[in-house]
Amino acid sequence: MIHKIVRRDKVDDSHLPHTLSPLLRQIYASRGSTALDCDLSLKRLLRPDTMHGIVRAAEIIADGIRDQRSILIMGDFDADGATSTCVCLLALKMMGATRVDYLIPNRFDFGYGLSPEIVAVAGQKGAELLITVDNGISSIEGVAAAKAMGMQVVITDHHLPGKTIPDADAIVNPNQNDCSFASKSIAGVGVAFYLMSALRAELRTRNWYEEKGIAEPNLAQLLDIVALGTVADVVALDGNNRILVEAGLQRVRAGRCRPGITALLEVAKRNPSRIVASDFGFAVGPRLNAAGRLDEMALGVETLLCDDMMTARRMASELDGLNAERRDLEADMQQEALKSLEKLELDEDKLPWGIALFKEDWHQGVIGILASRIKDRYHRPVIAFADAGNGEIKGSARSIKGLHMRDLLELINSRHPGMILKFGGHAMAAGLSLLEKDFFTFEQAYDEAVRELLKPEQLTGVMVTDGELTPGEMTLPMAWELRNAGPWGQEFPEPLFDGYFKVVQQRIVGEKHLKLVLETNCGQLMLDAIAFNVDMKTWPDATIQHARVVYKLDVNEFRGNQTLQLMVDQIEPM
Structure with missing residues (x-):
């Protein structure tokens, strides 16, 4: 698809440092940068205590460490979830936690988030304090199940909350209505890092490090992982996220990063000393994600946690193989999807404004990438579905600029109560589940809703240069x-x-x-x-x-x- 080319207007850039070239000054100014934005030093990070619920969450976890409670980190099966899990696990151990482990649901057996079924597994592992990372804000039933089993629950998430939120002991999510934290686009791994920073401060006030004879940890050691998760989750790089990412990239370039990240860069044939953010997005992130898409994300987590370079290289090679398998699956599915749309493509009037696709033998782990590829080709919002068993299908949605996908699903849900079994997500990406028998009804309702919310000109792709x-x-x-x-x-x-x-x-x-x-x-x-x-x-x-x-x-x-x-x-x- 040939996109319409739109050039940015020239803007005033006199407020930016004249040490920059005229071209770069204009580029920065056109993106709304201020002179302060040019300073990406860590001293400019937003303060943790502006994030609602973070102080209470830190107190609960500090009590858990003190009382030697069994702490279980409940992650998600994508790169953001894996990096969030690693940040918490490594930080907690640096702070002296002796009973800490992690659990990431297999997407094929348990699906996304803190479900009652995965809570039962946590109970079998003896969990007393659950910390969710990159999930949990929509897990009302799961939190209730955990509380019924006597567990404490701390939720850390960045996804948009629904009308009802879980009854957790503490919730840390900058997208809560009452949270004044300025960076609403922070990734799950960023939220996890901020909580660990608040926890470190809480333990400092308790003289914990002196009493235990341990050094107060330098959490900057974890910024390479934070940067990877932030870029891989494709969140908006606002000023705060740019600071986090730049600090992580500097660690990698200086050779001071986790062996697992170095190994993943090696198999992707990237030079760590010259890494840029896109290398995380297009080389490392997909290999990490491949574990959660096709197998167990535990392989991705263990690669990041690994301290031995030889072992890290072996695991990175496994992830590289999974990623190659993922690419082959995706290519086959994309060809099938394009064939199913070929007849419609011949007549632009018949092409749906909102494209919904389902094939029962498609792989659940790849439908998100498939939706993204089809969206790029046709410049329309796309939802790709795969069979989820028991008469259900699971969908992964990708949107275009001007259409908030989660709000769209909320609208459809209000008009057809009960048809969408569950949903959640962001403006540009979301997930949902339906009964297979309802696919045709959903397909029609989805296309109708998209036609209401978009204008015809928004279906033409635009490249802004x-x-x-x-x-x-x-x-x-x-x-x-x-x-x-x-x-x-x-x-x-x-x-x-x-x-x-x-x-x-x-x-x-x-x-x-x-x-x-x-x-x-x-x-x-x-x-x-x-x-x-x-x-x-x-x-x-x-x-x-x-x-x-x-x-x-x-x-x-x-x-x-x-x-x-x-x-x-x-x-x-x-």
Whole structure:
């Protein structure tokens, strides 16, 4: 799908430091950055005590450590859940907790969150204090079951709460209505890190470290894990999240990160000393997620917890294999989905505004990625469903800008009470369960609701660029400046440019990637470029001699040499 190209307006950037290049000043200013935002030092992190419920949660956990209660961390089966689990487990042990363990539900046996069934497993493990990470805000029945068994429950989550919240002993979630914590887009791992910071302070006031003869832990040691989970969960990189991510990236570049992260970067063929945020998002995160998608997320957690480099490399290799298997599954499912939409695609009027897909042999662990791929192709909100057993199907939803997916599901639920068995999530991603027999009814209700909430023009994809670069700006030093000016990510997008070029050379490499040599219109400069996963029906084509290209400036490193390369996001023949 060719997206409409919209260039950002020029804005006043005089408030930003003049030590930055004019191009970078304009890029920062167009993203709403202030001079203060350019300072990503840890001293600028928001204070933990502004997060509602965090003081009470820290007191409960401190009491649990003091009383040597059995503490169980209840995680989630994605990268955010795995990193949250690791942060809490490592921090608690550094603070002297002697009875602490973790449990992550298998998505195929227990589904998402603190369900009564997984609480029963926790009971079998002797849990006395449950700490949920990256889940729990919608676990009303699960919390009730835990309380009935005599457990204390502390919820840490970042997902949007429903109308009713669980009766937990403490809830730490910046998206609660009464929470004044400014970073509403913090990831689950960020919430977990903040709770551990508050716990460290609480134990300090009790003279715990002096009495036990242990050093007060430096929690900055965990920021590589926090950065990984934050980027992998694709939360908005507001100022606070950028500080957390940048601090974690600095630890990795300095060689002071967990062996498991180093090993995952190695199998992904990334250089730790030159890592950027996108390496977490596109290389490490998917390999970590593969464990929870196809097997047990415990493998991902143990990889991050591992202290031995050789063992970490072995586990990272297993995760790499699972990720390759995941890619194959996803490719097959995507082909099936596209075939089912082919007839509709021929007639744009018949293509649903809200696309719902279901095939009973699809894999539960991959439907989220499938929904994302189909959403990118058609620029429509997509929900992909897989069989969940016992007559139920489980869906994973991905939205487009302008449509809040969780609110949409809330609207459908209000109109069709009981049809959606359960749901939850964010603006851009959500999950839900239905009875298979209700799929057709849901499909219609979903499309109708999307048509009410969106306007036709919102179904056209838009690429927002930072304009056209001059030949003098297309340099290796500029590519390095932009690369190091991050972290870039969700809601703080990496600089994207567009321009018109002469296509000098074009050839396919690696099955479906287009390698190009482009010449600027004025003929001053020849540039290497690469476009991944191109439409093989269009490319290569020797008759195409000019194109409008949307691209990022990139540094290509090969055999010790560094050259400038354009990473092509869209190429439109002219």
